[in-house]
Structures are given as structure tokens and as C-alpha cells.
Amino acid sequence: MYDIETGERSESVFTRTELENMGYRGPNFQDYSFSPNEKKVLLSTETEKIYRYSKKGFYYVFDRETRDIQPLDTLAKQLYPTFDPSGQKVAFVMENNLYVKDLTSGNLTAITENGEWNKIICGAADWVYEEELKLTRAFEWSPDGNSIAYVEFNESEVPEFSMKFYRNDPYPEKYSFKYPKVGETNSKVQVFLVDLATKDKMSMDIPEGWRDFYIPRLYWMPGTNELIVSYLNRLQNHLILKAYDPKTSTYRKLLEEKNRYYISIHDDLIFLPQKKQWIWASEREGWNQLFLYNYEGELLGNLTKGSYDVTDCYGVDPESERLFYQAATRTPMDREVLSVSLKTRKVDTLLKLPGWNSATFSSDFNYFISRHATINTPPVYHVQHTNEDASRLLIDNERTKKMKDKFNAQPIEFATIASSDSVNLNAFFLYPPDFDSTQQYPVLMHVYGGPNSQQVVNNWKGSYYWWFQMLAQKGFIVASVDNRGTGARGENFRKLTYKKLGLYESEDQIEAARILSSQSHVDPDNISIFGWSYGGYLSSLALLKGDDVFSAAIAVAPVTNWKWYDSIYTERFMQTYRQNEEGYDTNAPIFYVDRLKGRYLLVHGLADDNVHFQHTAEMSNALIQANKQFDTYLYPNRNHGIYGDNARRHLFNKITRFLEQK
Numbered sequence: 001m002y003d004i005e006t007g008e009r010s011e012s013v014f015t016r017t018e019l020e021n022m023g024y025r026g027p028n029f030q031d032y033s034f035s036p037n038e039k040k041v042l043l044s045t046e047t048e049k050i051y052r053y054s055k056k057g058f059y060y061v062f063d064r065e066t067r068d069i070q071p072l073d074t075l076a077k078q079l080y081p082t083f084d085p086s087g088q089k090v091a092f093v094m095e096n097n098l099y100v101k102d103l104t105s106g107n108l109t110a111i112t113e114n115g116e117w118n119k120i121i122c123g124a125a126d127w128v129y130e131e132e133l134k135l136t137r138a139f140e141w142s143p144d145g146n147s148i149a150y151v152e153f154n155e156s157e158v159p160e161f162s163m164k165f166y167r168n169d170p171y172p173e174k175y176s177f178k179y180p181k182v183g184e185t186n187s188k189v190q191v192f193l194v195d196l197a198t199k200d201k202m203s204m205d206i207p208e209g210w211r212d213f214y215i216p217r218l219y220w221m222p223g224t225n226e227l228i229v230s231y232l233n234r235l236q237n238h239l240i241l242k243a244y245d246p247k248t249s250t251y252r253k254l255l256e257e258k259n260r261y262y263i264s265i266h267d268d269l270i271f272l273p274q275k276k277q278w279i280w281a282s283e284r285e286g287w288n289q290l291f292l293y294n295y296e297g298e299l300l301g302n303l304t305k306g307s308y309d310v311t312d313c314y315g316v317d318p319e320s321e322r323l324f325y326q327a328a329t330r331t332p333m334d335r336e337v338l339s340v341s342l343k344t345r346k347v348d349t350l351l352k353l354p355g356w357n358s359a360t361f362s363s364d365f366n367y368f369i370s371r372h373a374t375i376n377t378p379p380v381y382h383v384q385h386t387n388e389d390a391s392r393l394l395i396d397n398e399r400t401k402k403m404k405d406k407f408n409a410q411p412i413e414f415a416t417i418a419s420s421d422s423v424n425l426n427a428f429f430l431y432p433p434d435f436d437s438t439q440q441y442p443v444l445m446h447v448y449g450g451p452n453s454q455q456v457v458n459n460w461k462g463s464y465y466w467w468f469q470m471l472a473q474k475g476f477i478v479a480s481v482d483n484r485g486t487g488a489r490g491e492n493f494r495k496l497t498y499k500k501l502g503l504y505e506s507e508d509q510i511e512a513a514r515i516l517s518s519q520s521h522v523d524p525d526n527i528s529i530f531g532w533s534y535g536g537y538l539s540s541l542a543l544l545k546g547d548d549v550f551s552a553a554i555a556v557a558p559v560t561n562w563k564w565y566d567s568i569y570t571e572r573f574m575q576t577y578r579q580n581e582e583g584y585d586t587n588a589p590i591f592y593v594d595r596l597k598g599r600y601l602l603v604h605g606l607a608d609d610n611v612h613f614q615h616t617a618e619m620s621n622a623l624i625q626a627n628k629q630f631d632t633y634l635y636p637n638r639n640h641g642i643y644g645d646n647a648r649r650h651l652f653n654k655i656t657r658f659l660e661q662k
Contacts, residue, residue, distance in 0.1 A: 004367055004383055007392060013041065014062055022069050030057070035087030039064050040103070042081055042090070051127055051609060052640075053136050054079065061090065061103055072101050073108065079124055080137035084145040091123075091139060091148055098123035098139060098150055100196065111148060111194055118160065118178055121153040126187045128180055129153070131610060132568035133216045133265050140218045142225060147246065148194050149218050149227050153187040163607050166636045177609070180567040183576040189215045191229050193246065205251060207231050207240050214568070216265045223273035224295065228254060236262045236572045254297040257282065261495040262572045264452070268313035270323075272342075279303065279323065281313060283491045290325065292342070303340050304347075309488050311335060312358070316342070317365035317386070324350070324365065326358060332488035333414065333426060333458045337370070350386075356459035361386075369394065373460040375412045375428065377401070408433055409469045414456070417481060417512050425508055426456040430468050430478040435521075442526035443477045443516055444659060447542070449505045450534035451573055452487040452494050455480045467652060474660065479516065483508035483538075499580050501562060501573050502541050502587030509538060510546035517549055528552035528598075528659060533611060533640065534559065536603075537589065540619070543600060544592035552599040552662050554655055557611045557640050560619040561588040564612065593622045599662040600630040603651065605638035631658065 001011040016028075029043040040063050047057030056077040062069045072078050072092060078099075081092040090101045096115030101108050112122035123139040130136050139150035161179040164172040180186045191204040204227070206213065212234040219228040226243045233239075241255040257263055268281035268290070276295040281288055288310050290303040303323055304310055312326035314337075321342040329336050337351035337359045351357035355374035362368065366386055373379040378397040384390070403409075410433055417425045432441060446468075448455050461468070468478045484504040485497035497504055509529065517524035527550055531539035536558025543553035562570050562584050563577045577584050585591060600623075604616040616632070623630050633654055635642050642651055 004362070005385075005392065007383075007394075013064065014067075018067070019062075019069060022067070024060070024069055026058070026060075029060075035083040036085055037087050040083070040087050042083065043069075046077070048077070050079075051130055053130055053134065054124070059090075059092070063103075070103070070106065073099075080139075082137065082139075082141065084141045085143060086145050089145070091141065093122070093124040093137075093139075096121050096124070098148070100148070109196075111150070112152075118176070119154070119156045121155065121187075123150040124153075125151070126153045126155050126158070127177055127609065128186070128566050128568050129214070129216070132566060132572075133214065134267075135216055138218070140220055142227070143220050143222050144225060146196055148196065149220070149229075150192055150194070151215055151218065152190050152192060154189075155187040157185045158187055159184050161609075161612060163609065163613075165607060175607075179609075179612075182563045182565065182567055182570045182574075183578060184567060186212070186214075186234070186567055189213075191215060191218065191227075193227060193244070195246075204229055204242075204244055207242070217267075217269075219269065219271075221273075221278075221295070222271050223276065230265075232263065232265065234567075234571065235575060236568075239263045252297070255280065255293070257284070259283070261491075261498045268310075270313065270316055272316060272318070274318065275342075279313070279316070281310060286491045288491075290323065290340075303342070303345065307490065309490065311488065314359060314361050315365065320365075320387075322348075322365075324359070324361060324368075328488040331458075332454065332482075333456060335459075350384075354458070356457065374458050375414075375461065375465075376409075378460050407469065408473070409465075410472055412465075412468070414458070417515060419508060419511055423484060423508075425481050425483060425512065427479060427481040427512065428456050430472050432472045432475050432477070437521045439521065440523040441475060441477045441521060442523050442659075443479055443513075443528070444471060445509065445513060445516075445527070445529040446478065446480045446535075447483075447509055447529055447531040447538050448533070448535040449483045449486065449509070449531070449538045451485050451497060451501075453534070454482055454487045456482040467656075471656070471659070474656075476659065477522065479512075481509060481512040497573065499574055499583045500587070501583070502537065505538055506541040506545055506587065509542045510549060513542070513546060513549045524549075526551050528554070530554040530556075530655065531558075532556040536611075540589040540600075541587060541592070543598055544589055544595045547595045547597045550598055552601075552659070554601045554603070554658060556603040556642070556651070557605065557608055558589070558602070558615060558619070559611055560590045560615040563588075564614055564618070566610075590619055590622050593619070593626045593628055596623065596626070596628040596630070599658070600628075601633065601655070601658050601662075602630055603633040603635070603642070603654075605635040605640060605642045607637050608640045610640040 003010050027045050029045050031044045033042045043060045044057045047055045049055050056079045059072045059081045076094050079093040081090050098111040115122045125135040125138045155178040158178040158180050160176045162176040194201045214232040217230040226245050229242050231240045237259045239257045243252050243254045270279040292300040308329045310327045314324040316323050322339040324339045335356050337357045338349050340347045358371045359368040370382045371379050378400040381394040382391040412428050412430045415427045417427050513527050516522050529539045529542050536555035539553040540555045540558050543550045604613050
């Protein structure tokens with residue numbers, strides 16, 4: 001532990017030697033978290049990644065007072081261990097069942113016993129919930145610690161998807177998991193509430209008339225001990241929060257929202273138990289803003305208001321009654337950190353330097369760690385007092401700044417591209433050193449372009465920054481354009497692509513390329529586009545539909561037909577295939593392969609659990625049938641991220657050579 005103001009070490013929580021003296025002989029710990037009162041430490045070891053966010057491992061609890069350590073279980077790995085409010089118990093999921101470990105007695109209690117792989121999951125989310133709703137731990141302790149609420153996922157009827165791993169064995173290893181694609185059966189979900197003393201279990205009622213729905217979040221309302229269950233219909237345009245009182249066995253509707261497009265699930269909900277109020281983020285006024293409600297569900301008014309999007313909600317200081325948040329108040333490319341008084345609605349700006357500002361607050365909101373970066377300067381971190389100007393430098397990244405000078409890094413410049421529809425699109429450009437406007441240069445456009453995403457932001461780009469700089473030194477102009485449908489420009493701009501994914505996005509990328517091709521310093525015969533995932537989808541679509549302007553495209557892990565992607569993501573933006581065949585078919589790259597003229601590099605991980613290799617396999621089939629030549633690069637045992645054992649470097653070496661040669 002360190003003193004937050006001075007940075008001096010104040011205490012050693014424990015040492016490896018101390019653990020060994022207790023009899024611990026296991027491997028080193030990889031992560032830690034504290035109990036609510038910070039008297040115990042939860043330690044993980046031998047963790048292994050499952051999907052994007054989930055991991056399992058062996059967990060131990062270290063008691064800072066008694067100075068002893070105990071495992072949660074030694075037979076099987078655990079997921080999502082979570083202390084109860086008192087810090088005396090830990091709930092976790094193991095082999096699809098929910099357990100509670102009493103740290104005082106050492107007793108382990110099975111809360112459920114019906115869990116089974118690829119059939120029933122108790123207390124943990126299935127693949128599609130984890131990937132698209134960011135729900136992993138699907139259980140919550142009650143505020144008094146006497147009950148646990150959990151979601152049961154019945155995925156028995158969900159179709160399976162299989163992948164193969166190649167591990168130097170005579171036969172590849174087959175891995176199958178439940179993956180609901182567009183229009184297919186989703187997991188049947190149900191919320192159960194368990195009284196730990198009596199072991200009584202009851203299921204929560206669903207909204208009347210609802211059949212096919214999601215349960216994206218569970219909450220307990222402090223001060224009332226009510227369980228709040230959120231219900232989202234399959235089309236994701238109707239959300240209901242229902243409150244259940246275990247004492248009276250009664251339900252009430254706390255909130256209901258409907259949207260003509262879709263509702264994005266978020267975690268911007270803050271309870272204010274002393275005032276019997278709560279804060280909620282909503283796009284109800286066309287921009288993502290924060291609103292105040294009372295415990296009866298009555299809207300008390302706006303906490304933030306304006307033609308800008310709130311992009312993060314940090315929390316409330318109960319003493320000063322200030323709400324802290326991040327927003328794009330100046331431009332979509334920048335972020336500021338602000339606070340608003342719950343009493344007066346007065347807004348103060350804590351961090352407002354040009355560029356990207358963010359903060360991590362202490363639990364009492366007396367301090368925060370600030371982060372500031374721009375697209376041309378790496379992040380700088382400070383510890384700051386919330387109510388004072390004093391700060392302490394944590395990280396200045398001076399070494400990185402010196403590396404920029406050493407390698408002659410060029411400034412990335414922002415610009416605006418006006419489309420034919422009179423829409424101004426944000427863009428950035430990086431020019432080669434010693435740029436000469438009388439010469440012509442090849443161009444690489446980097447794209448993602450998915451709903452509510454942003455590439456053109458005034459924030460440090462890490463390894464991509466250096467790769468872009470290397471390409472510029474090789475004589476490329478590097479560009480990126482945020483098409484319609486991207487974020488921080490309000491609901492209408494963000495949701496314009498509803499039921500028409502790919503249409504406006506590809507039009508904007510193609511039009512931007514045409515505008516670039518008319519510039520005297522651009523080689524019109526050498527404009528390429530590169531993207532990953534949604535960006536791979538757009539780079540493929542742009543190359544084919546923009547065959548008169550793009551000379552090459554690199555598509556990594558691309559979607560090539562939305563009907564092969566998962567239910568939650570795709571149906572949120574496109575509805576089902578049956579409901580919107582035209583929207584699906586009109587902008588699927590696979591239907592435009594006959595228009596391929598340029599060079600096309602298609603890359604995929606064979607163990608991609610997200611965008612399945614099926615997309616690239618089907619695209620390859622279509623290209624072969626159309627007698628179109630293309631390049632393919634495959635990565636065995638790699639998932640959607642394509643990393644590990646040199647894979648990422650190998651891939652970018654290939655992309656760089658492809659750009660130079662083709």
C-alpha cells in the first residue's frame with residue numbers, strides 16, 4: 001500500500017515468504033481484489049481465458065487480520081468469486097453451478113445443482129450475453145447478505161457451433177459451444193432469489209405477455225432491499241425495470257423505456273439511498289444524458305442537458321452531492337471530465353485540456369487519478385485532490401515522447417470531409433516526412449465504422465500510432481474517416497444505420513476515397529483500405545462497391561453476411577433476417593464478389609469464437625466461384641484478436657508487405 005498524496009510505501013499487505021510460512025506452495029498470484037471492508041484479499045492463480053471477458057482459475061482468500069490463507073476449492077476452477085457485503089462469505093460459479101463459501105467455518109454450500117455444460121448455467125452468462133451485453137457474473141448479493149439473486153440460462157435448445165484446435169496431436173481437438181445466430185433460439189433465462197438461511201428459492205415474474213426477451217442486468221436497491229430486474233425485448237427497443245420486495249412478495253415497475261430504433265444497455269445507474277433517489281443514463285432527448293429519479297420511479301429531471309453525449313458516469317460524492325462524469329461537450333473527438341451539483345445543477349469542469357481526459361476516483365471521491373492524452377502525445381497520469389488544485393505526477397511517458405523525436409514521428413492532423421449529403425465527417429491524416437505536395441502518394445485508409453464507435457479521436461493510439469508512422473516513412477498517407485453511425489454525435493447520427501448496416505458507412509468511406517483521389521498529392525490508382533471485424537466488413541464492402549476508387553483492401557476477421565453473426569448484436573441493429581431480408585442482402589459483401597478488381601487480403605483466426613471462420617470460408621467460396629483472385633492468411637488456434645506466440649507481429653508484417661508489394 002502507498003500513501004496517495006506522497007507516493008511513499010506505507011504498508012506491505014503480504015509477502016511471498018509470509019504465504020510460504022503459512023504452508024502455501026502454489027504458483028504466483030495473477031490478480032487480487034479486496035473485500036468491501038478491505039480486511040480480506042481475494043487472490044487468483046492458474047487463470048485461463050474463456051471468452052472475451054470471462055476467465056476461470058483457482059482462488060484463495062487471505063485474511064489480513066488472522067494472517068492466514070484458504071482456497072475456495074481445489075478440485076475445479078472457479079469463476080466470478082464475489083464477497084458478500086460483510087466479507088465473511090464468497091459466492092462463485094464452478095462447473096455451471098453457484099456456490100457459497102463460508103470463510104469462518106470453511107463450509108462450502110451448493111446453491112444450485114442442475115448446472116451442466118452446454119445445457120444449464122447458473123450464475124454465469126452464456127457466450128452471447130457476455131459478448132454483446134457485457135454480462136459475465138450473473139448473480140448479485142443482497143445488501144444484507146442474506147440472499148442471492150441469480151440468472152439461470154437454459155441453453156439446451158440453442159444451436160451449437162464447433163471449432164477445431166491444432167495441438168500437435170494425431171486428431172484436432174473439437175470445441176463446441178452454444179452460439180445463437182440471427183433468428184435462432186436464444187437461452188431461456190429466469191431469475192431466482194435464494195434465501196441462504198432457509199434455502200427457499202423463488203423465481204421472478206416476467207412482464208406480462210413477454211416471451212422472447214433478455215435479462216441484461218440485476219441490481220439490489222440499497223435502503224429498501226428490493227431486487228431490480230431489467231427486462232429487454234428481443235428487438236431491444238423496449239426496456240422494463242421491475243422491483244421485487246422479498247418481504248411483501250410484491251412487484252412494481254420502476255422504469256419503462258421505448259425507442260424507435262434500439263436501446264443500448266449500460267451500467268450508468270447510481271443509487272442514492274440517503275435521498276431515496278437514483279441516477280440513470282438515457283437517450284430519451286436525442287443525446288445520451290443523465291436523469292434523476294426517485295425510488296417510486298418518478299422522473300425528477302435532468303442532471304445533464306445539451307447537444308452532446310455523456311460518455312461515462314463515474315459516481316456521486318455523497319458529502320458534496322456532486323455527480324462526476326465524462327462527456328464530449330466540445331467536439332466528438334475530445335473528452336472532458338465534469339461534475340454537476342445535485343442541488344443546484346451547477347456544472348464544473350475538472351479536466352478540460354484539449355484532447356482526451358478521463359478519471360478514476362477513490363471510493364470517497366476525495367481523490368482521482370487523471371489521464372490526459374492527445375492523438376500526438378502519449379498519456380500523462382496524475383493523482384489529484386478533487387477539491388484542490390494540488391496534484392502529483394504518476395506517469396509522464398517521457399521515454400515515449402523521446403522515441404517520437406528519435407524516429408522522426410510526424411503529427412497526425414484532424415480535418416473535416418464534407419459528403420454529398422451535406423454531412424461533415426471527422427477525419428485524420430498522417431503525411432510522410434518531407435511531404436511534397438507536387439508528388440503523388442499512395443493512401444491507406446484505416447476503418448472500423450461500427451455503431452457508436454470512433455476511430456477519429458484526439459487520443460493516443462498506442463501500437464497503431466507507431467505502425468502508422470512506419471507506413472508514413474515508407475511513403476504512405478494514412479487516413480481515417482468516421483462515417484455516419486459512429487459515436488459522440490447524438491442519437492440521430494448514431495442510429496441512422498438502423499436496419500441498413502453497411503449502406504451509409506460504405507458510401508461514406510467510398511466518397512471519402514473519391515475526394516482523396518481528386519487531390520493532386522494522392523495517387524488515385526493506389527488507395528487501399530484496412531479494417532478488423534466490423535472494419536473488415538466495411539473494408540470488404542468498400543473495395544467491392546467502390547471498385548472504381550479502391551485498389552486494395554485488407555479485411556481481418558470480417559463479417560461477410562450478417563445472417564451468420566450472433567443474435568443480440570445483429571438483431572439490435574438489423575432486426576431478424578425474416579423481418580429485414582433486403583437490409584441483410586443489400587450490403588453483404590459476399591453478394592458483390594463479381595465486382596472485385598483490386599487486391600484483396602482476407603485474414604481470419606480459425607478459433608474465432610466471435611466472427612466465425614465461416615464468414616471467410618463462405619467469402620472464399622464465392623470469390624472462387626466468381627473466378628476472382630485473392631490472398632488468404634489463416635491463424636490456427638487464434639481467436640478474434642489474433643495474438644499470442646508472435647501472431648500479432650506476424651500479421652502486421654504480412655499487412656505491411658502486402659501494402660508495399662500490391
